[in-house]
Amino acid sequence: MEKMVYFFGEGKAEGNQKLKDLLGGKGANLAEMTNLGLAVPPGFTITTEVCTFYYQGKNSYPPGLDVEVDRAMKRLESIMGRRFADRENPLLVSVRSGARVSMPGMMDTILNLGLNDETVEGLARQAKDPRFAYDAYRRFIQMYAEVVMGVSSHHFESLLDQAKRRQGVESDAELKVEELKKLVAEYKSSVQRESGKAFPVEPGAQLWGAIGAVFGSWGSARAASYRRIHKIPEDWGTAVNVQTMVFGNMGDDCATGVAFTRDPSTGERKFFGEFLPNAQGEDVVAGIRTPMPINQESATPGNQLATMEQLFPDTYAELVRLYQLLEKHYKDMQDIEFTVQQKKLFLLQTRTGKRTPSAAVRIAVDMVNENLITKDIAISRVTPTQIEQLLHPRLDPRVEKKVVTKGLPASPGAASGEVVFSSEEAENYRKAGKAAVLVRHETSPEDITGMDAAQGVLTALGGMTSHAAVVARGMGKPCVAGCGAISIDYKKQLFTVNGVTVRKGETLTIDGSTGEVILGFVPTINSQVDQYFTEFMRWVDEKRGLGIRANAETPNDVKVARQFGAEGVGLCRTEHMFFEESRITAVREMILAETRERRETALNKIFPMQKDDFLAIFREMRGYPVTIRLLDPPLHEFLPKTEAELLELARLENTSVEAIAAKVKSLHEFNPMLGHRGCRLGVSYPEIYEMQVRAIMEAAGELIRDEDFQIEPEIMVPFIGALEEFQLLKADITKVCDQVLNKLQLKFTYRIGTMIEIPRAALIAESLAKEAEFFSFGTNDLTQMTLGLSRDDAGSFLPRYLEKGIYRQDPFVSLDQEGVGELIRIACERGRRGNGSLKIGICGEQGGDTSTIEFCHRLGFNYVSCSPFRVPVARLAAAQAALKSSSLN
Numbered sequence: 001m002e003k004m005v006y007f008f009g010e011g012k013a014e015g016n017q018k019l020k021d022l023l024g025g026k027g028a029n030l031a032e033m034t035n036l037g038l039a040v041p042p043g044f045t046i047t048t049e050v051c052t053f054y055y056q057g058k059n060s061y062p063p064g065l066d067v068e069v070d071r072a073m074k075r076l077e078s079i080m081g082r083r084f085a086d087r088e089n090p091l092l093v094s095v096r097s098g099a100r101v102s103m104p105g106m107m108d109t110i111l112n113l114g115l116n117d118e119t120v121e122g123l124a125r126q127a128k129d130p131r132f133a134y135d136a137y138r139r140f141i142q143m144y145a146e147v148v149m150g151v152s153s154h155h156f157e158s159l160l161d162q163a164k165r166r167q168g169v170e171s172d173a174e175l176k177v178e179e180l181k182k183l184v185a186e187y188k189s190s191v192q193r194e195s196g197k198a199f200p201v202e203p204g205a206q207l208w209g210a211i212g213a214v215f216g217s218w219g220s221a222r223a224a225s226y227r228r229i230h231k232i233p234e235d236w237g238t239a240v241n242v243q244t245m246v247f248g249n250m251g252d253d254c255a256t257g258v259a260f261t262r263d264p265s266t267g268e269r270k271f272f273g274e275f276l277p278n279a280q281g282e283d284v285v286a287g288i289r290t291p292m293p294i295n296q297e298s299a300t301p302g303n304q305l306a307t308m309e310q311l312f313p314d315t316y317a318e319l320v321r322l323y324q325l326l327e328k329h330y331k332d333m334q335d336i337e338f339t340v341q342q343k344k345l346f347l348l349q350t351r352t353g354k355r356t357p358s359a360a361v362r363i364a365v366d367m368v369n370e371n372l373i374t375k376d377i378a379i380s381r382v383t384p385t386q387i388e389q390l391l392h393p394r395l396d397p398r399v400e401k402k403v404v405t406k407g408l409p410a411s412p413g414a415a416s417g418e419v420v421f422s423s424e425e426a427e428n429y430r431k432a433g434k435a436a437v438l439v440r441h442e443t444s445p446e447d448i449t450g451m452d453a454a455q456g457v458l459t460a461l462g463g464m465t466s467h468a469a470v471v472a473r474g475m476g477k478p479c480v481a482g483c484g485a486i487s488i489d490y491k492k493q494l495f496t497v498n499g500v501t502v503r504k505g506e507t508l509t510i511d512g513s514t515g516e517v518i519l520g521f522v523p524t525i526n527s528q529v530d531q532y533f534t535e536f537m538r539w540v541d542e543k544r545g546l547g548i549r550a551n552a553e554t555p556n557d558v559k560v561a562r563q564f565g566a567e568g569v570g571l572c573r574t575e576h577m578f579f580e581e582s583r584i585t586a587v588r589e590m591i592l593a594e595t596r597e598r599r600e601t602a603l604n605k606i607f608p609m610q611k612d613d614f615l616a617i618f619r620e621m622r623g624y625p626v627t628i629r630l631l632d633p634p635l636h637e638f639l640p641k642t643e644a645e646l647l648e649l650a651r652l653e654n655t656s657v658e659a660i661a662a663k664v665k666s667l668h669e670f671n672p673m674l675g676h677r678g679c680r681l682g683v684s685y686p687e688i689y690e691m692q693v694r695a696i697m698e699a700a701g702e703l704i705r706d707e708d709f710q711i712e713p714e715i716m717v718p719f720i721g722a723l724e725e726f727q728l729l730k731a732d733i734t735k736v737c738d739q740v741l742n743k744l745q746l747k748f749t750y751r752i753g754t755m756i757e758i759p760r761a762a763l764i765a766e767s768l769a770k771e772a773e774f775f776s777f778g779t780n781d782l783t784q785m786t787l788g789l790s791r792d793d794a795g796s797f798l799p800r801y802l803e804k805g806i807y808r809q810d811p812f813v814s815l816d817q818e819g820v821g822e823l824i825r826i827a828c829e830r831g832r833r834g835n836g837s838l839k840i841g842i843c844g845e846q847g848g849d850t851s852t853i854e855f856c857h858r859l860g861f862n863y864v865s866c867s868p869f870r871v872p873v874a875r876l877a878a879a880q881a882a883l884k885s886s887s888l889n
């Protein structure tokens, strides 16, 4: 470690934006803004490497750090003309954390560091405002005691409430200096009482205490839980930023605020933000006072509050100039923290702003059209998860709703669930598989896991930039914030609103797009896509190489898949068609039939229905390929189960119930996931596949002949584990195909391929590929058989395996690349060796998973097939995979 401290100030910084890994996001941006000549209070950043050392070396610092920090403090003193710990003209600093990626509210901030009973008097004289000085002091004690000494904030809050009551005032800003002095004394004794230690008076000790607390907070449980949810590596560490204080609470010509360079909810190109006059730091985000809009555009309809533009016109104009400059420089929407000290504007932070999924798409599209970024960058700026969330349902507008109140539309989307008042309860609900809406006064970092577990979040306090709003937007979770009309009683586990009482466990619906709070359950409909989404997806499709198909078997699913942009059906499971009420009896007759003739009679009843199915599917997918898989499920699934079903069959078969029951018993499967299923059924009962193939070919042929369709049906055989199996069935299938072509006097191409879902199939891929025209990886079965794991294990040992890191991901969601993935790699290589023009796809559940899609792209697959709703997600993931591999080459 050559250099541990990076200075910024006076228009020059030792770091810059590129050093994010070393300086953290905040530190790198402070350096960058300083280099841009913006009004950033000077300071320095202690690197993330020091944090890593701290954790490796059992909470100790690397040698020489103290010397570097001292040197940087001296430099600050000389720039500011003030001295740390000086009684007359004290330098005060803030200490903040800053990891590589922003972790809102996770790490702690300490402001006004350097104050004690002596320096506070100096500050009072300098500012000519003792009230301000003591207000800063009491805030410092509270923050420091909380963050460094672990004293809970409620001790201070109740003392503050008492003080306000004593003076008969509503807000902190109205407290007189004498009252604040008293409060400082009370705070200090509270610290002594609660922590057993005196509040540190020596500023040097305060500084090191704060630095240690920032590093310590990286290891805190809540930071760890945020990292787990957002997949942030443990070893990144945080940097520490020490920066000269500027004051937004020095009087009415001061203010502090947060602004976004575009609307973070809609993405609209408008300057959007909130501020509070005569306030400091966290007041805006903490939701203690209701923030005011910076301009009319940021105001909610009916707003009566003055705007920053009205109150501070010149400073506002300067802020506008700076936000435009910053957005141009960073080429992305920025989230800016600013402070106004005696009308002078300071920027405390800029970072890439969190946004809703639809805002992400709109901003990406707008910025391309504004020539700010390329299409490639636009594609990389929207995550597949955001696309998924974007398509999330919204409230059905045709349904009548009982709206009890309205809060701020803090994070769009709609959610219904039972009311809970704590994060713990929300988690219990998730574990029980029930939907909850988390209702809180306001949220804090401790609530992250609860917010993640709940369907939506409702808070009584806080604005559009409150913790709840920012975190919910990041999670893509519906949130209504600042809903002042609700009055929560945590003890009684209820809230009241406009004369209505809502208790824990009652169902509530919130609409984060409108701010509405609604009693009871409201059904949702799928959201509609707008022009930005359509344009964005067009660029996505231009970029990707992988085809995206859907797993669908009903005409309606196929239609939805087309609407979402699927370029074909990758898996049409025909067994669903057999389970239908009107068909199941014929299917049973067919299975239990003792002779081929009887079996054929039964199949003849099913044939016309099956043909109609295929006609409908081909029509919906006109112009795109359809892969139809021949019957797969275990035989016993078709067997009669109830007495009535047995009776009915006995009647039809003209035999006794006992005879039927004996036959059923003989066909019973001990392990339903293995055994007599898939192509083995086809070998046992060739008539079944013959009937299906005839239905496919006749449906396709008639559409080609009568309706001018172009179809090349793809017939897929499931559960192949031996070459001879495939050869046998292929001969049967070909025979039927030729018969149909002859009968219809037509010639069209059809393909016969196989699923690869038994490990042995992957290993014999070379010889299989000599016979098969395509492979489709059935990774559901392949996962079960490779890992010895059934889907039902999801509820038993799997959660623990994930928690312990034995599995990094649920292998039914994301391919296990060392196991199933390895078999796929082998099968692709051997398969291509056997057949240079082999088409390769995947149709297991993992086909819709982002990392699986990237994996398939790297292996040169022709397509991935997933459920219709995941098609847009898969399209984006495929485009991003293409971008990633082109940037690697």
Ligand code: PEP
Pocket: 571, 573, 632, 757, 777, 778, 779, 780, 781, 782, 843, 844, 845
């Ligand atoms: C598979 O095994 O991955 C597959 C697609 O088939 P099914 O899920 O129908 O067994």
Ligand code: MG
Pocket: 757, 778, 780, 781
């Ligand atoms: Mg399967």
